[in-house]
Amino acid sequence: MAKIDKEILKHLAELARIEIEEKDEEKLLKDLQEIIDYFKELKGVNIENVESMTGGSIFLSNIFRDDDLMQINADDTQINADTHRRINVDKKDKKISENLRKNQRRSALVESFPEEEDGFLKIPPVFK
Amino acid sequence: MASMDLQSLTIKKFHNSLIKKEFSVAEAVGEFFDYISEKNGDINAYLHLTKNLALSQASVVDADLAAGKELNILAGVPLAIKDNILIEGESTTAASKILQNYRASYDATVIKKLKSKKAVFLGKTNLDEFAMGSSGENSAFGVTRNPHDLERVPGGTSSGSVAAVAAGMAVAALGSDTGGSIRQPASFCGVVGLKPTYGSVSRYGLIAFASSLDQIGPVAKTVEDAEILFNAIKGKDSFDSTSVDVHPPTRGLKIEDIKKITIGLPEEYFTESLNKEVADGVNKAIENLKNLGVKFKKINLPNTKHALSCYYIIMPAEASANLARYDGIRYARTNTDYTQTNTDSLHKSAFSQRKSALEDIYFKTRGGGFGKEVKRRIILGTFVLSSGYYDAYYTKAQKVRRLIKEDFDRAFDQSVGGIDVILAPTAPTPAFKIGEKVDDPLSMYLSDIFTIPVNLAGLPAISIPTRTNTEYTQTNTEDSPHKSASSPRKSASLPVGFQLIGKHFHEIDILEIGKQYELATSR
Numbered sequence: 001m002a003k004i005d006k007e008i009l010k011h012l013a014e015l016a017r018i019e020i021e022e023k024d025e026e027k028l029l030k031d032l033q034e035i036i037d038y039f040k041e042l043k044g045v046n047i048e049n050v051e052s053m054t055g056g057s058i059f060l061s062n063i064f065r066d067d068d069l070m071q072i073n074a075d076d077t078q079i080n081a082d083t084h085r086r087i088n089v090d091k092k093d094k095k096i097s098e099n100l101r102k103n104q105r106r107s108a109l110v111e112s113f114p115e116e117e118d119g120f121l122k123i124p125p126v127f128k
Numbered sequence: 129m130a131s132m133d134l135q136s137l138t139i140k141k142f143h144n145s146l147i148k149k150e151f152s153v154a155e156a157v158g159e160f161f162d163y164i165s166e167k168n169g170d171i172n173a174y175l176h177l178t179k180n181l182a183l184s185q186a187s188v189v190d191a192d193l194a195a196g197k198e199l200n201i202l203a204g205v206p207l208a209i210k211d212n213i214l215i216e217g218e219s220t221t222a223a224s225k226i227l228q229n230y231r232a233s234y235d236a237t238v239i240k241k242l243k244s245k246k247a248v249f250l251g252k253t254n255l256d257e258f259a260m261g262s263s264g265e266n267s268a269f270g271v272t273r274n275p276h277d278l279e280r281v282p283g284g285t286s287s288g289s290v291a292a293v294a295a296g297m298a299v300a301a302l303g304s305d306t307g308g309s310i311r312q313p314a315s316f317c318g319v320v321g322l323k324p325t326y327g328s329v330s331r332y333g334l335i336a337f338a339s340s341l342d343q344i345g346p347v348a349k350t351v352e353d354a355e356i357l358f359n360a361i362k363g364k365d366s367f368d369s370t371s372v373d374v375h376p377p378t379r380g381l382k383i384e385d386i387k388k389i390t391i392g393l394p395e396e397y398f399t400e401s402l403n404k405e406v407a408d409g410v411n412k413a414i415e416n417l418k419n420l421g422v423k424f425k426k427i428n429l430p431n432t433k434h435a436l437s438c439y440y441i442i443m444p445a446e447a448s449a450n451l452a453r454y455d456g457i458r459y460a461r462t463n464t465d466y467t468q469t470n471t472d473s474l475h476k477s478a479f480s481q482r483k484s485a486l487e488d489i490y491f492k493t494r495g496g497g498f499g500k501e502v503k504r505r506i507i508l509g510t511f512v513l514s515s516g517y518y519d520a521y522y523t524k525a526q527k528v529r530r531l532i533k534e535d536f537d538r539a540f541d542q543s544v545g546g547i548d549v550i551l552a553p554t555a556p557t558p559a560f561k562i563g564e565k566v567d568d569p570l571s572m573y574l575s576d577i578f579t580i581p582v583n584l585a586g587l588p589a590i591s592i593p594t595r596t597n598t599e600y601t602q603t604n605t606e607d608s609p610h611k612s613a614s615s616p617r618k619s620a621s622l623p624v625g626f627q628l629i630g631k632h633f634h635e636i637d638i639l640e641i642g643k644q645y646e647l648a649t650s651r
Contacts, residue, residue, distance in 0.1 A: 002511075002517060002520075004511070008511075009507070011514075012507050012510045012511055012514065013507065015510050015514065016448060016494070016506050016507055016510045017452075017455070017487070017490040017491055017494055018491065018494045018495050018498070018503055018506060018507065019491040019492055019494070019495025019496070020495060020503070021495070024500070028503070028504060028507070031504060031569050031570075032504065032507065032508060032511070034569070034570050035440060035508060035569065035570060035573075036508075036511070038436075038437060038440075038570060039437045039440070039441065039521065041433070041434065041437055042434060042437050042438070042524055042525070042528060045431075045434055045524075045528055045531070047524060047527040047528065047531070050527040050528075050530055050531060051527070051530060052523060052526035052527050052529075052530065053526055053527070053529040053530035053533060054340075054526060055340045055370070056326035056327075056339075056340035056341055056370070056583075056586045057326060057327050057340075057370050057372075057586065058326075058327075058586060058632050059327070059372060063369035065366070108216070108233035108234065109233050111233065112230070112231055112232075112233040112459070112460070113458070113459075114459075114460055114461045123457050124457075124485070124486075124489060125485060126484060126485055126486035126489075127484065127485070127486075
């Protein structure tokens with residue numbers, strides 16, 4: 001079974017984009033090794049011809065919806081998608097795009113972002 | 129208004145008093161806030177109160193009442209909401225520093241549904257950060273304490289929701305359960321907690337942790353209350369493609385029906401090493417059910433012993449992917465601003481030099497914003513998914529997960545004389561001491577050993593106290609004449625829960641048996 005050393009931990013932290021302080025390294029290594037060692041007990045389990053269980057649902061079918069625009073209204077208390085009034089996609093129809101732009105949920109999302117300017121999301125400089 | 133007994137106030141009692149106009153919702157809500165401000169310092173169940181929202185919700189119901197409108201059973205009922213469930217406009221932190229300034233921009237589907245019933249939200253409750261933990265000690269905003277003994281943990285991760293209900297700081301609450309996070313604290317704090325079938329309740333607006341395991345569910349004082357809340361939040365939602373509408377036969381179980389039921393007792397859960405208080409409590413519950421005429425049968429779930437390994441591979445794998453979104457760019461900034469790059473720090477970093485200022489923000493925000501347990505699980509999840517280890521760990525765990533689910537399928541298989549419901553202890557011990565397991569992750573993980581298999585299999589399960597709350601009060605008074613919440617107390621007086629596990633989408637079975645159990649034991 002796997003042994004986790006400092007090099008592997010460093011690699012994992014890089015993959016996970018997490019800075020780990022040097023003082024925390026040793027304890028983290030010890031904890032991870034203990035947990036991974038515990039997994040040894042899975043070694044003897046016979047999994048021949050067993051299909052992977054992916055996801056938690058007992059209904060394994062793809063869920064599709066039609067690929068068209070839906071009006072999403074924050075005031076709409078109905079949750080069922082059928083009650084959402086479908087609207088035709090017409091890129092020339094400025095009124096609709098205007099409505100969508102002004103959509104309350106959209107602006108709420110923009111507002112929840114740390115910084116914005118003219119409705120655009122503003123992020124720190126990233127090409128330094 | 130005559131001072132109400134908040135401790136024993138159920139949804140049912142609240143509703144009856146309200147329609148008899150014994151109090152207004154505004155008065156009740158005010159009383160709750162007074163009591164919370166008195167109690168929350170000790171217990172730390174609430175992270176933030178949603179006072180304005182609660183008062184405006186209250187005034188709507190009071191107006192309905194004055195206008196003589198018929199009220200829904202949940203109208204005006206003061207509820208607590210776990211702080212990983214979004215309420216529009218309100219702070220939602222998942223008890224993490226990384227989200228400490230985040231305000232939700234929309235309502236979770238469960239919140240939308242409760243709002244449509246005109247329920248009242250008192251506030252957002254504490255949890256283990258991102259719902260990762262087993263004790264309520266992993267919150268970035270302080271430990272939650274067990275109302276039955278302030279030196280002990282309330283269990284986790286729905287620590288605040290459960291403690292709030294147990295202490296009478298809310299009539300009922302919502303929690304979430306990924307590996308036992310509703311049931312295990314419910315057992316530790318002597319309340320009822322239901323983990324619905326995977327897909328019964330929409331996860332839209334629940335901060336994602338391990339998506340194939342997470343479910344929102346009710347925390348309540350009685351099984352009846354848990355059922356009222358469950359019925360209000362369940363159902364298919366177009367915003368969660370894993371949610372489904374399934375209608376098993378709805379029926380009110382009568383006392384004569386209960387005699388036709390067979391409950392399975394899995395031998396793997398009743399080992400000799402089981403804690404004595406837990407064993408005694410659960411055996412007493414079994415006796416009580418036998419007295420109602422329920423038949424019991426020993427069953428085997430042979431792969432139970434692999435559940436913990438399986439869970440601690442699949443859950444961190446999913447968590448490491450779900451938590452990738454907290455990058456320091458999206459959501460609100462943390463109180464420490466990592467966006468001001470200082471070129472010196474790029475070179476001083478313990479690990480390799482960063483490629484860009486953007487990466488520096490990622491590493492620093494995530495390194496400083498996540499707590500120890502969250503980082504441990506992200507690293508662990510990254511490990512089991514990484515090239516070279518994926519098949520040995522992740523693929524293997526997914527296959528073992530199917531074996532665990534098939535154990536349950538076989539036990540429930542009616543064509544071979546299968547049982548209707550399974551009964552087991554909820555947690556291996558009563559509530560442990562604060563700090564006892566905090567430095568030993570593996571022993572902490574073991575406190576979820578009886579709840580995890582249910583999440584892996586996607587089944588519904590409910591934890592019910594083996595004794596009624598009045599019994600605790602009586603025992604506690606006998607045990608400690610100088611009654612003080614912080615006085616040392618025999619662990620024999622600590623609550624113990626048992627869980628009933630049902631077939632997929634058969635919440636009705638475990639709820640009905642639970643209600644009969646409560647009726648019989650409260651007499």
